[in-house]
Amino acid sequence: xxxxxxxxxxxxxxxxxxxxxxxxxxxxxxxxxxxxxxxxxxxxxxxxxxxxxxxxxxxxxxxxxxxxxxxxxxxxxxxxxxxxxxxxxxxxxx
Numbered sequence: 001x002x003x004x005x006x007x008x009x010x011x012x013x014x015x016x017x018x019x020x021x022x023x024x025x026x027x028x029x030x031x032x033x034x035x036x037x038x039x040x041x042x043x044x045x046x047x048x049x050x051x052x053x054x055x056x057x058x059x060x061x062x063x064x065x066x067x068x069x070x071x072x073x074x075x076x077x078x079x080x081x082x083x084x085x086x087x088x089x090x091x092x093x094x
Contacts (some may be wrong), residue, residue: 001078001087002026008091015094018065018073027077032094036071040094047093051076 009015009030018029032040033091037053055062055072062068076090 001084002028004084005076005078005087005090008087012057012091014079025077026079027075029073029075031067031070031073034041037074038071040074044093046089047089049089049090049093 002067004087005026006017006028009028010017014033016031016033018031031037040052041051052075053072055068056075059068062072067073080088
């Protein structure tokens with residue numbers, strides 16, 4: 001599931017993935033060109049897709065990444081019961 005989400009986001013020209021760790025939890029942070037993370041979160045939420053936006057209490061990290069002034073990043077993840085259809089819906093709703 002996570003590879004599907006990560007690959008789907010990476011394939012989009014309007015999405016920038018934040019970070020590229022060699023080891024990671026099934027969570028990804030990203031930004032969408034022309035939209036604040038809060039706008040993306042609100043738009044997805046209105047379509048029934050739940051994500052987080054902002055600095056996730058990692059203020060200094062967002063500042064170091066140059067994302068503090070633009071509102072941080074969107075964060076999405078998968079868990080053991082996430083389906084392919086749910087991942088596809090998130091990608092389609094973007």
